[in-house]
Amino acid sequence: MAEILVPIVRSAAVLAVLTVFYRLALGRDANFALNRAFLVGAAVLSLGLPLVRITSPFVTTVVPAEALAALPAATPVPAPSPGPGPLDVLFAAYIAGAAVALGLFLARIARLALAAARCGCERHRGLRIVLCGHSGEPFSFFRFVFVDRSRGASADLDRVLAHELAHVRQLHSLDVVLAEVLSVVQWFNPFVWPYKRSLRETHEYLADRAVIAQGCPLARYQLLIVEQSVGGRLLELASSFRTSQIKRRIAMLTKPQTKGWGRWKPLFLLPLAVVLVLAFAESRTVVQPGPGPALASAQDDAGKPAQTSEEELDKALKDKVAQLGEMKKKNDEMTAKLKDKLAATTDEAVRAKIVEALKDEQLKALEIGLKERSLQMKKVEWEMNKAGDPAAKADLEKKLAQLKATEEGQRARLIEIEKVRKALAQAEDGAAKLELQHRLQELLSETAGIPKKSAEPTGQKAKQAAEKK
Incomplete structure (x- = not known):
């Protein structure tokens, strides 16, 4: 679940940074069009930026080639424990909250559609006027304008409609829907609410300026703003005649437009976006084929040059191969001794113990084989990186593919053996236990080669015992 939750948290962090910047640097400026562009861009960046995977050109992780050879062989990943973990619970809580937020959003849209259908519409200057019985201030959603029926004959209705027409023509409802989607995705983020409030305030300032530009005193x-703000409950989804404190809105009507360099402050969104991109960028990993810093500059006491990276890698690989060879030799010796004991004894209890010990040795042999394949693959990958001839590189790629296929097969067999052994330890039914024993024997015989005949006496005795039961 981390791969889903991490981008969501990053998205919330982007919105928090941009909202704080807006409230501190831009919220009091009268450059409303650019302020709106900043807020819409902030929402788009917040939703999209964390989903983009970018490699940072400034942060590089250098891995020496000899370090790759010293890496231990990969081991099978254990199966996750049953039951939900902390991340699962957190993800479930997030989904539940998002579902509630989405439900409220759709419910508000349904309320608007129901009000329009119940009250009917009248067309006027490209708008659809809905005369409703609510006592609140007028509001709009796309081309629908909702007005209190008692105020439908007001002398100031034209100015009210001019205000709502400004909302419609400037497509403020699209911004509102984008903000609602953002609040669904980031319902847990406390910065969503000041962001939405700032966006609605900017919409109102733009619509107010549009009405004044048409010649309204x-x-x-x-005075009309004060009159329309009295009474009623705001439908939050719509662009309404009142979304901020009346004093501030009236003050913005008389505030001169920001001039000079201050009018371009919203363009700080671009460098902020670059900083956020770099903050979430992944480091670039480079394999260093040459010697490390100490090797490159040092000479030994005898005046001999330091070993090259190729020599270092070859030595490291040889040491690993020698260690694995010693482990394999001991494993073969122990397996041979156990097989000799198995052939020399007739005591069924002793034979059963020897067979179990043989199984353990065979599992060790399989693990040693996996480590050998891993070392071979690392060496081939290193040779591919320094190969200049395309034909030689193609041959190495084929060899690497064969090694990977062999390793995957061995790893899958090892995982299956572990599953069968676990099932065998938990089995209670005699017939099922016998079948699992045969399956385990087959898998082990395929890997390291216990002759099936060596285990047959024990298997026959187990079968006879099961039949007697």
Whole structure:
């Protein structure tokens, strides 16, 4: 679940940074069009930036080639424990919260659609006027404008409609829907609410300026704002005539537009976006084929040059191969001794113990084989990196593919053996136990070669015992 939760947390962090910057640097400026562009860009960056995987050109992780050879062979990953973990619980809580937020969003849309269907629409200047019985201030959602029926004959209705027409023409409802989607994805983020409030305030400032630009007297319009703000409950989804404190809205009507360098402050979104991209970028990993810093500059006491990286790698591989060879030799010797004992004894209890010991040795042999394949693959990969001839590189690629296929087969067999052994330890039914014993014997015989005949007496006795039961 981490791969899903991490981008969501990053998305919330992006929105938090951009919202704080807006409130501190831009919220009091009267450059409303660029402020709106900044806020919309912040939402797009917040939703999209964490999903993009970028490699940082400035952060590089250098891995010496000899370090690759010293890596231990991969081991099978154990199966996850049953039952939900902390991340599963956290993810379930996030999904539940997002589902509730989405349900509330859809419910508000349904309320608007129901109000439009119940009250009917009248077309006016490209708008669909819905005269409703609610006592609140007018509001709009796309081309639908909802007005209190008692105010439908007001002398200031034209100014109200001009305000809502500005919302419609400037497509403010698209911004509102984008903000609602953001609040569904980031319902847990406390910075969503100041972000939405800032966006709605900017919409109102833009619509107010549009009405004043059409010749409406400033004093009369300020009075109209106060009159329309009285009473009613705001439908949060819609662009409404009131979304901020009345004093601040009236003050913005008379505030001159920001000039000079201050008017370009919203363009700080671009460098902020670059910083956030680099903050979430992954480091670039480079395999260093040459010698490390100490090897490159040092000479030994005898005046001999330091070993090259190729010599270092070859030595490391040889040491690993020698260690594995010693382990394999001891394993073969122990297996041979156990087989001799198995052939020399007729005591069934002793034979059963010897067979179990043989199984353990065979598992060790399989693990040693996996480590050998891993070392061979690392050496081939290193040779591919320094190979200049395309034909030689192609041959090495084929060899690497064969080694990978062999390793995958051995690893799959080892995993299956572990599963069968676990099932055998938990089995209670005699017939099932016998079948699992035969399956385990087959798998072990395929890997390291216990002759099936060596285990047959024990198997026959177990079968006879099961039949007697």
